Amino acid sequence: xxxxxxxxxxxxxxxxxxxxxxxxxxxxxxxxxxxxxxxxxxxxxxxxxxxxxxxxxxxxxxxxxxxxxxxxxxxxxxxxxxxxxxxxxxxxxxxxxxxxxxxxxxxxxxxxxxxxxxxxxxxxxxxxxxxxxxxxxxxxxxxxxxxxxxxxxxxxxxxxxxxxxxxxxxxxxxxxxxxxxxxxxxxxxxxxxxxxxxxxxxxxxxxxxxxxxxxxxxxxxxxxxxxxxxxxxxxxxxxxxxxxxxxxxxxxxxxxxxxxxxxxxxxxxxxxxxxxxxxxxxxxxxxxxxxxxxxxxxxxxxxxxxxxxxxxxxxxxxxxxxxxxxxxxxxxxxxxxxxxxxxxxxxxxxxxxxxxxxxxxxxxxxxxxxxxxxxxxxxxxxxxxxx
Amino acid sequence: xxxxxxxxxxxxxxxxxxxxxxxxxxxxxxxxxxxxxxxxxxxxxxxxxxxxxxxxxxxxxxxxxxxxxxxxxxxxxxxxxxxxxxxxxxxxxxxxxxxxxxxxxxxxxxxxxxxxxxxxxxxxxxxxxxxxxxxxxxxxxxxxxxxxxxxxxxxxxxxxxxxxxxxxxxxxxxxxxxxxxxxxxxxxxxxxxxxxxxxxxxxxxxxxxxxxxxxxxxxxxxxxxxxxxxxxxxxxxxxxxxxxxxxxxxxxxxxxxxxxxxxxxxxxxxxxxxxxxxxxxxxxxxxxxxxxxxxxxxxxxxxxxxxxxxxxxxxxxxxxxxxxxxxxxxxxxxxxxxxxxxxxxxxxxxxxxxxxxxxxxxxxxxxxxxxxxxxxxxxxxxxxxxx
Numbered sequence: 062x063x064x065x066x067x068x069x070x071x072x073x074x075x076x077x078x079x080x081x082x083x084x085x086x087x088x089x090x091x092x093x094x095x096x097x098x099x100x101x102x103x104x105x106x107x108x109x110x111x112x113x114x115x116x117x118x119x120x121x122x123x124x125x126x127x128x129x130x131x132x133x134x135x136x137x138x139x140x141x142x143x144x145x146x147x148x149x150x151x152x153x154x155x156x157x158x159x160x161x162x163x164x165x166x167x168x169x170x171x172x173x174x175x176x177x178x179x180x181x182x183x184x185x186x187x188x189x190x191x192x193x194x195x196x197x198x199x200x201x202x203x204x205x206x207x208x209x210x211x212x213x214x215x216x217x218x219x220x221x222x223x224x225x226x227x228x229x230x231x232x233x234x235x236x237x238x239x240x241x242x243x244x245x246x247x248x249x250x251x252x253x254x255x256x257x258x259x260x261x262x263x264x265x266x267x268x269x270x271x272x273x274x275x276x277x278x279x280x281x282x283x284x285x286x287x288x289x290x291x292x293x294x295x296x297x298x299x300x301x302x303x304x305x306x307x308x309x310x311x312x313x314x315x316x317x318x319x320x321x322x323x324x325x326x327x328x329x330x331x332x333x334x335x336x337x338x339x340x341x342x343x344x345x346x347x348x349x350x351x352x353x354x355x356x357x358x359x360x361x362x363x364x365x366x367x368x369x370x371x372x373x374x375x376x377x378x379x380x381x382x383x384x385x386x387x388x389x390x391x392x393x394x395x396x397x398x399x400x401x402x403x404x405x406x407x408x409x410x411x412x413x414x415x416x417x418x419x420x421x422x423x424x425x426x427x428x429x430x431x432x433x434x435x436x437x438x439x440x441x442x443x444x445x446x447x448x
Numbered sequence: 449x450x451x452x453x454x455x456x457x458x459x460x461x462x463x464x465x466x467x468x469x470x471x472x473x474x475x476x477x478x479x480x481x482x483x484x485x486x487x488x489x490x491x492x493x494x495x496x497x498x499x500x501x502x503x504x505x506x507x508x509x510x511x512x513x514x515x516x517x518x519x520x521x522x523x524x525x526x527x528x529x530x531x532x533x534x535x536x537x538x539x540x541x542x543x544x545x546x547x548x549x550x551x552x553x554x555x556x557x558x559x560x561x562x563x564x565x566x567x568x569x570x571x572x573x574x575x576x577x578x579x580x581x582x583x584x585x586x587x588x589x590x591x592x593x594x595x596x597x598x599x600x601x602x603x604x605x606x607x608x609x610x611x612x613x614x615x616x617x618x619x620x621x622x623x624x625x626x627x628x629x630x631x632x633x634x635x636x637x638x639x640x641x642x643x644x645x646x647x648x649x650x651x652x653x654x655x656x657x658x659x660x661x662x663x664x665x666x667x668x669x670x671x672x673x674x675x676x677x678x679x680x681x682x683x684x685x686x687x688x689x690x691x692x693x694x695x696x697x698x699x700x701x702x703x704x705x706x707x708x709x710x711x712x713x714x715x716x717x718x719x720x721x722x723x724x725x726x727x728x729x730x731x732x733x734x735x736x737x738x739x740x741x742x743x744x745x746x747x748x749x750x751x752x753x754x755x756x757x758x759x760x761x762x763x764x765x766x767x768x769x770x771x772x773x774x775x776x777x778x779x780x781x782x783x784x785x786x787x788x789x790x791x792x793x794x795x796x797x798x799x800x801x802x803x804x805x806x807x808x809x810x811x812x813x814x815x816x817x818x819x820x821x822x823x824x825x826x827x828x829x830x831x832x833x834x835x
Contacts, residue, residue, distance in 0.1 A: 211691055216601060218701065221736040223727045267656070269674055269682065275727065285674055285682060287656055295656065295672055297684065304598055304701045305723045306739045308708075314605065314691045321695075336692045340610045340662065349608040352693045 065155070065377050068095035068130035070121070070145055072103040073230075075159050075186070075366075076136030082367055084111055091374045097124035121145075125152050132156070132182075132377060134370075138232050139164050139239055139246075143172035146387070150179035157184045157373045161249040162390025164240030165423060166398055167416040173388045183387030184373040189250040190257065190385050191368035193361045194327050198313070198320055199258040201329065201357070208316030208335060213296035215255055219307030220247035220300060227278050234278035236426040242280035244270075244397045248300045251311075252393035253385075255298060259313060262392060263288035263296065263399070265411045270404035275303025279432040286400045298400075318352060327357040452542070452764050455482035455517035457508070457532055459490040460617075462546050462573070462753075463523030469754055471498055478519075478761045484511035508532075512539050519543070519569075519764060521757075525619050526551050526626055526633075530559035533774075537566035544571045544760045548636040549777025551627030552810060553785055554803040560775045570774030571760040576637040577644065577772050578755035580748045581714050585700070585707055586645040588716065588744070595703030595722060600683035602642055606694030607634035607687060614665050621665035623813040629667030631657075631784045635687045638698075639780035640772075642685060646700060649779060650675035650683065650786070652798045657791035662690025666819040673787045685787075705739060714744040 069080050076098075083093040096107050097118040107117040118124040125148060132155035135145045143163040149156045156176070162185060163169040176183040189195060201207055220243055232238030239245055244252070256262050271283035282303050288296040301307070310323040318331045332339075332350040339350040364371070368384075375381035395412065398419045403410040405422055456467050463485070470480040483494050484505040494504040505511040512535060519542035522532045530550040536543045543563070549572060550556040563570040576582060588594055607630055619625030626632055631639070643649050658670035669690050675683040688694070697710040705718045719726075719737040726737040751758070755771070762768035782799065785806045790797040792809055 212605070212686075212688070214603060214686065216699070218599070221723075223730045223732075223735060225731045226733045229733050267654070269654070269676075271680075271682075274680065283682070285684065287672055287674065289656075293658075293661065295658075295670070297672065297686065299599075299601065299684065301599070303723075303727075304706070305719055305726070305736045306706065306717045307701075308699060308706070310697075312603070312695060314694075319691070319693065319695070330693045332692055336690075339692070340690075343610045344612045345610075346613045346616050348610060349692045 062131065062378060063090075065091045065374050066094040066129055066131045067091050067134060068097065068124060068132070069093070069134045069136060070097045070124065071135065071137035071159075072096060072098040072100075072107060073136060076134065079134050079136060079366065079370065080107075080111075082370060084115065087367060088370045088374055090378050091370070094129045095124060095127060097121060121148075125149070130154060132373075135159060143168040146172045146183070147175040150175040150181055150183075153179065153181065155182040155373070155377050156387060157186060157370070158387060158390070159186045160253070160390065161245055161397065162387070162394045164245060165416065165420050166391055166395050166414070167420050169391045169394055170416070173391060176387055182373065182376045182383070184369065184376070184383050185385045185387045185390040186366065186369055187250060187253045187257075187385040187390075188365045188369050189254055189363070191365055192363040193359045194322055194325065195254050195258055197327055197357055197359050198311070198322060201320060202259055202313065202315070206317060206329070206331070207313065207320060208318075209292060210259055210261060210290070210294045210313060210315045212294055212312075212314040213255065213259055213261070214312045215251055215297065216299045216308045216310045217248060217251045218299060218301045218304045219309045220302045221305045221307055222247075222276070222282075222302040224276050227276055234276070234280050235432055236279060236423065236430050239280065240423060241397070241401065242272075242278060242282050243300050243302050244281060244284055244400055247302060248284075249393050249397065251300070252298070252396050253389070254311075255296075256392050256396065257389070261290045261292075261294065261296075263396060263412050264291050265289050265409050266396070266399040266403050267409050268400040268403040270400070275301070279430060281404070284400060284404070286403075288396075327359055329355045329357050331355055449518065449765060450477075452478045452761050453481040453516055453518045454478050454521060455484065455511060455519070456480070456521045456523060457484045457511065458522065458524035459483055459485040459487075459494060460523060463521065466521055466523060466753065466757065467494075467498075469757060471502065474754060475757045475761055477765050478757070481516045482511060482514060484508060508535075512536070517541060519760075522546060530555040533559045533570070534562040537562040537568055537570075540566065540568065542569040542760070542764050543774060544573060544757070545774060545777070546573045547640070547777065548632055548784065549774070549781050551632060552803065552807050553778055553782050553801070554807050556778045556781055557803070560778060563774055569760065569763045569770070571756065571763065571770050572772045572774045572777040573753065573756055574637060574640045574644075574772040574777075575752045575756050576641055576750070578752055579750040580746045581709050581712065582641050582645050584714055584744055584746050585698070585709060588707060589646055589700065589702070593704065593716070593718070594700060594707060595705075596679060596724075597646055597648060597677070597681045597700060597702050599681055599699075599701040600642065600646055600648070601699045602638055602684065603686045603695045603697045604635060604638045605686060605688045605691045606696045607689045608692045608694055609634075609663070609669075609689040611663050614663055621663070621667050622819055623666060623810065623817050626667065627810060628784070628788065629665060629669050630687050630689050631668060631671055631787055634689060635671075636780050636784065638687070639685070639783050640776075641698075642683075643779050643783065644776070648677045648679075648681065648683075650783060650799050651678050652676050652796050653783070653786040653790050654796050655787040655790040657787070662688070666817060668788075668791070671787060671791075673790075675783075714746055716742045716744050718742055
């Protein structure tokens, strides 16, 4: 194979952006051959924009029946990701799915099984893994520089959204349409990086969510999650779409100091001696280990969505290692599911979660939903500069 | 009265420091006339240091019986603060108590009643209230600049203590001796500032504590507390004595932006428009209110312990307003008590707390304590540069 024929399902905000990138030739080795969207206005837009070079479908069956695709980008609402990925794997296609992996881990697990069975290349649009800052955090932790982790603390409240954002699509911020709010739509990137950089998955979760706290929506727009890890470390994850200007500050404390990512900088306060060792050996009462504040050099730039697109195509064509293997999408989703379960039950949730319980609770939410969106025009928003 | 004759009870780390300051004439209008400590080595130290100018007592009864004091500084272990303050008020003396106000609110309430009945000047050693940074935070909130508060988030993990610190006194870090760990010894300052600057007391608390997590002690050395306020805002308070170098970062998000105190700087991200108003009026989907990052000018310096000493003496002599009225000590202690109760019961705690329940649980802890300190020499540590 010298080039990958790519089809895209879903021409919403993200799918439209990916389609444009590939169509313009910005992803070497990839050619856009087909798009699919059931909405007439998006079909019209695709015809107008791509002309006869790209097949435009409004039916999924027709899209999957056509022979002219090797690989599929799934950019539909969240619920459909696993179902469509499974269909794609069964059709022998490579898959790149938008985040989150899905809404509940039960069918994401099935998706992962289908991926494994197919042997196809499966990636997830965790574009923030292309950010060299977080790659460096991961490297400093996995190489042992930070030592055993004691605490993680991510304040990621800079996902500000106004009511008009929520009103821009009927599916947005509903249990039936999205399956959640800030945890399922905005924060999956950080939920992914939280476990990817540290290599730690929580063993239990206690979370507190505000549902429709700052907006006229039924899902959560404000979350505080406390977690515990197997090694005894604890963690916090705080997110909201109701604060402006918000904060994005990720701190990881370890036995050899602490790392902080904030304002696009990575700072390492490095202890010359292990704290645990100092604690045992020091006899002076007040005092602490010598500490060096280090501005960690970070090279390269965040290649974002196009970086993931290129990596996926490179993996298909040349067997490159995936930066964001699709199978890993279940990790951040499992944390997210646990946060909902804990908030709903007002109790601890052990991980791995009870997948059936989560699924059932979510169905209840959908069933009990009395939420009716005000009459709004569905619009495709320009996502330049967003995630 | 032209000068205040001050007696000091307890010549441990803090009492020794206060005694030296007053003896050296650093607190105008105050003269050190008496000190009291039951430990022979501290009595010897006092004789050697102060000579015949200061009466040295090893018995509390003798100390209170002497006519040569107008005012008392209480710098004993925490448990004794309320009892001694009540005795002092009943003896017609003004009182300055070291923090915390006590260990449980039940007898702190009695102390406050005795203070009110006496009409004497009662202050608490919340020396960090003298820090102009926090005074400015308080002013920006009370004046309405920040708008309605949405979230408070204090990471105060820079209370590093090594095992040798805990081993420096048999009473340290025991239920019977201190009644707690980082919440009762190191964090009372921030617990005070947390509610003093924001004007908000939690309505309920859910906390998670590690007991003896980083040290060979029976009390907590690691705490994460989540709180909710009456206006719907939420808050976090994270503290530890097991992390180096630790963090001291206080963030308050409000309707008009956010304040952050870190690295001895106060930054105000100020929205030109109320976020709540923007949320209702903006129609553009993605977008947020215009925000100005402002380095808030902060004048003056933190006068710390001596500032509180001087203010207390000034209040006694000239009726100055107290920066840290003693009666307010119960507020931070009540939060602290709630954090313990929540951690022990692994459940929510509504505020005001059930004072009897807390007292009973604490007695259980004391009773069940199997903790025996290793044989250590009790030492008086130099507290210069600590709090």
